[in-house]
Amino acid sequence: MLTMIRFELKKMLIQPLSLMLILMILAVNGIVLLLNSEGNIVNLQDIEMQRVEQSQYAGEINEGWSNLIQEKLKEIRENPDNLMSETEKAEVQQEYLQRGYTQEYVDGMSNTAFLKPEILNGLSYNILLDAESSSEFYDHAQQFADIQGRFYSTVIEGRKGEALASKAEAMYGYLAQDYIAYYNYNLGWLKLSFMQSLMPFTVGLFLIVTISTIFSKEYSQKTESLLLSTKYGKSRLIYAKLLASFILAIGFWLTLQVMNLLVIAWLFSLQGAETFVQDWLVNSSPFAFTQLTNYIAVSVVSLIGVICFTSVIILVSAKTKSSFASILISSIVLLFPVIISIPNTGGVVGSFVGESMLFMPVRVLIATNYFTFFRAYYIFGNIILMQWIVPMVAILSSALMVPIAFRRFKRHQVEN
Known part of the structure; x- marks a missing residue:
């Protein structure tokens, strides 16, 4: 054989x-x-830089971790060295006014809109934004529990709808309340x-x-x-x-x-x-x-x-x-x-x-x-x-x- x-x-x-x-x-x-997400040949040095930068924030996603990320973002956004000059800031505000935004809205814009391009597009800042998004993991899970529960209980009648809604709520509810999510590279x-x-x-x-x-x-x-x-x-x-x-x-x-x-x-x-x-x-x-x-x-x-x-x-x-x-x-x-x-x-x-x-x-x-x-x-x-x-x-x-x-x-x- x-x-x-x-x-x-x-x-x-x-x-x-x-x-x-x-x-x-x-x-x-x-x-x-060998290609990255943009279709270019991967650069090992860039990958290593991203790995090192993200690894700084590796750990369990909890209130303390989320507060740390917010503090890091606040430091960047409030650092005068990271902001545009007054002239550049005025130009940005004028662009918003021309696009139809009110003067009140423009006057209340946060420093995020006036960060220098090299900061805004920099690796450190974008990784912090990614971490900030990850900190909302439990909120998103709860939202899906609510949405899926309402969907099945309203669209499908009877015991079938109730059972499907209960299962979806239980699975997403576990992620929202009992699951421990981790952040890392x-x-x-x-x-x-x-x-x-x-x-x-x-x-x-x-x-x-x-x-x-x-x-x-x-x-x-x-x-x-x-x-x-x-x-x-x-x-x-x-x-x-x-x-x-x-x-x-x-x-x-x-x-x-x-x-x-x-x-x-x-x-x-x-x-x-x-x-x-x-x-x-x-x-x-x-x-x-x-x-x-x-x-x-x-x-x-x-x-x-x-x-x-x-x-x-x-x-x-x-x-x-x-x-x-x-x-x-x-x-x-x-x-x-x-x-x-x-x-x-x-x-x-x-x-x-x-x-x-x-x-x-x-x-x-x-x-x-x-x-x-x-x-x-x-x-x-x-x-x-x-x-x-x-x-x-x-x-x-x-x-x-x-x-x-x-x-x-x-x-x-x-x-x-």
């Missing part, structure tokens, strides 16, 4: 297109790792999260090209009957193909994960594993996750997504007699949720489309977005979080699709 698995792996890997694709994906992934963890969003165009593309022809190529080359009449027999050959596919998929996914982790640890460092993940704009996660626990949760779901993604490709390949058609169908089915923007139509149709997108294999492969919002289902009087349902459905779907593909290829040979 091991010999057959190695043979199938070589068939998928040692071909010009696969080798070129591997090199291209690794190169592109490596280039993206965490640029490396943010970069890891960004790299995860590229999985469809790295791991996904690689799997479509290498695995989607594993059965369909035998059909198109008329070799399926010959192969399955050898001493290895029908079942053993199919088992070898299936195992080789999953070994390749998980192996390549793991390779990229390790590559990303090592390079990011070198460039950005993995300091700040204990910091919170919510920014309350894009990420309003109800989970009491740190950067580390969030990374672990995302990685586990992403691994399930790789398995589900591979299972779909295998099923398509087993049912398609053309290699080109297999690649095309796999690409459309698996990648269109991240390439095509589906309009929000609203109503029953819109709700169905929105929910179905959550269960798409490519979304499970990315996994990061699953932990950025509250979503739950009311099933037999119980509240079950979407973050549990989606992986379970992906696992069950994979367990169903692989045997179907196995029987489809084997039955095709019997019929011939």
Whole structure:
């Protein structure tokens, strides 16, 4: 069996297109790792300066910590050396008057509006602003508890609405009242999260090209009957193909994960594993996750997504007699949720489309977005979080699709 698995792996890997694709994906992934959020090559000195500056304020977010941040900001804003000259200040005030602001408003403007550009755009000041925003963590959590509670209790009637509202209030309420949030430098963890969003165009593309022809190529080359009449027999050959596919998929996914982790640890460092993940704009996660626990949760779901993604490709390949058609169908089915923007139509149709997108294999492969919002289902009087349902459905779907593909290829040979 091991010999057959190695043979199938070589068939998928040692071909010009696969080798070129591997090199291209690794190169592109490596280039993206070296870019900062502005699209420029990262400057190690700048990163180190940010790490050192933010590390000064590392610690538990509490009243004492928040007061310290406010004192630091006050020192900067009240320091005369950091303010514009009177002439420059008058010019700024005149600009506000020309934009329609009243004289009373302009006269009452704080020193923040008159900071020198080098101070306003400086690293120290902006990190303090970031820390000031982080100090509002508990207030934001309470706001989401109230908003989500009102939403579910008013929009959804009966016990279902009450149960969903209670669950949302409890999860966000824990963040607001009992969770201890920490502030620290965490640029490396943010970069890891960004790299995860590229999985469809790295791991996904690689799997479509290498695995989607594993059965369909035998059909198109008329070799399926010959192969399955050898001493290895029908079942053993199919088992070898299936195992080789999953070994390749998980192996390549793991390779990229390790590559990303090592390079990011070198460039950005993995300091700040204990910091919170919510920014309350894009990420309003109800989970009491740190950067580390969030990374672990995302990685586990992403691994399930790789398995589900591979299972779909295998099923398509087993049912398609053309290699080109297999690649095309796999690409459309698996990648269109991240390439095509589906309009929000609203109503029953819109709700169905929105929910179905959550269960798409490519979304499970990315996994990061699953932990950025509250979503739950009311099933037999119980509240079950979407973050549990989606992986379970992906696992069950994979367990169903692989045997179907196995029987489809084997039955095709019997019929011939």
